[in-house]
Amino acid sequence: MALCFFEHLLVSFLVLVVVCAKVGHGTIVGCVERERQALLRFKHGLVDDYGILSSWDSRDCCQWRGVQCSNQSGHIILLHLPAPWSEYTYHYQSLKGEISPSLLELEHLTHLDLSCNDFERRPIPPFLASLTKIQYLNLSDANFIGRLPSQLGNLSNLLSLDLSYNYFEWGPIPPFLASLTKIQHLNLSYANFIGRLPSQLENLCCASESFDANNINSRTQR
Ligand SMILES: *[C@@H]1O[C@H](CO)[C@@H](O)[C@H](O)[C@H]1NC(C)=O
Ligand SMILES: *[C@@H]1O[C@H](CO)[C@@H](O)[C@H](O)[C@H]1NC(C)=O
Ligand SMILES: *[C@@H]1O[C@H](CO)[C@@H](O)[C@H](O)[C@H]1NC(C)=O
Numbered sequence: 250m251a252l253c254f255f256e257h258l259l260v261s262f263l264v265l266v267v268v269c270a271k272v273g274h275g276t277i278v279g280c281v282e283r284e285r286q287a288l289l290r291f292k293h294g295l296v297d298d299y300g301i302l303s304s305w306d307s308r309d310c311c312q313w314r315g316v317q318c319s320n321q322s323g324h325i326i327l328l329h330l331p332a333p334w335s336e337y338t339y340h341y342q343s344l345k346g347e348i349s350p351s352l353l354e355l356e357h358l359t360h361l362d363l364s365c366n367d368f369e370r371r372p373i374p375p376f377l378a379s380l381t382k383i384q385y386l387n388l389s390d391a392n393f394i395g396r397l398p399s400q401l402g403n404l405s406n407l408l409s410l411d412l413s414y415n416y417f418e419w420g421p422i423p424p425f426l427a428s429l430t431k432i433q434h435l436n437l438s439y440a441n442f443i444g445r446l447p448s449q450l451e452n453l454c455c456a457s458e459s460f461d462a463n464n465i466n467s468r469t470q471r
């Protein structure tokens with residue numbers, strides 16, 4: 250009996266040592282509670298008719314659909330929620346509603362994809378420009394209207410920006426996009442922009458095939 254107890258103790262101790270070692274190496278890092286709360290508020294601002302966010306209630310937000318945490322720090326680095334296409338209805342299974350400013354709590358976010366969701370003819374919220382670590386931003390086909398917030402020019406780490414297929418106010422390509430000095434992919438197709446790219450951008454990225462220049466003002470031709 251006593252031997253058995255000691256064996257048990259030993260096994261427990263070994264398990265503990267292994268767990269500690271893993272934590273020490275930063276491979277087991279759970280979700281940061283403050284960020285979890287931020288995601289829950291983000292979800293609260295949305296109408297989720299298709300249960301896309303149904304996994305968003307467990308303890309570990311790093312396991313939630315579309316969420317990826319850094320396995321070093323545990324911080325959320327990626328939010329990838331393009332609306333899935335349904336073969337049955339021939340529609341996107343879109344989230345609807347508005348983007349909560351609680352997203353700003355995700356200070357380590359480098360990737361945000363909300364494409365093909367339905368923001369119901371709202372403008373792009375200027376606060377998104379405060380997500381300064383963002384490298385990849387995809388707001389394609391998400392029913393945005395109005396003017397691009399000039400603050401987006403502050404997203405100086407952006408490598409890829411896709412704003413295609415939205416209903417922005419007709420007009421020239423906003424000059425502040427030229428401050429996105431690291432940009433490699435830019436898509437402004439079918440988004441009501443007319444005219445030429447700022448020449449800085451042409452030099453930076455977009456004279457290459459990465460930029461669909463022919464489509465830039467082709468909404469009229471659709
Ligand atoms: C973190 O996770 C990614 C993807 O799962 C993996 O490729 C990478 O090696 C991991 N890094 C560490 C330090 O565990
Ligand atoms: C943005 O999202 C759309 C739809 O999900 C996708 O087709 C497109 O490739 C994405 N753009 C970039 C630059 O990844
Ligand atoms: C960028 O941020 C700075 C400081 O927050 C602000 O003064 C400036 O107006 C912003 N630029 C744009 C284009 O929004």
Ligand SMILES: *[C@@H]1O[C@H](CO)[C@@H](O)[C@H](O)[C@H]1NC(C)=O
Nearest residue numbers: 389411413434435436459460
């Ligand atoms: C916009 O252009 C980029 C770069 O060419 C491309 O990767 C992306 O898929 C395009 N987006 C859409 C919605 O077609």
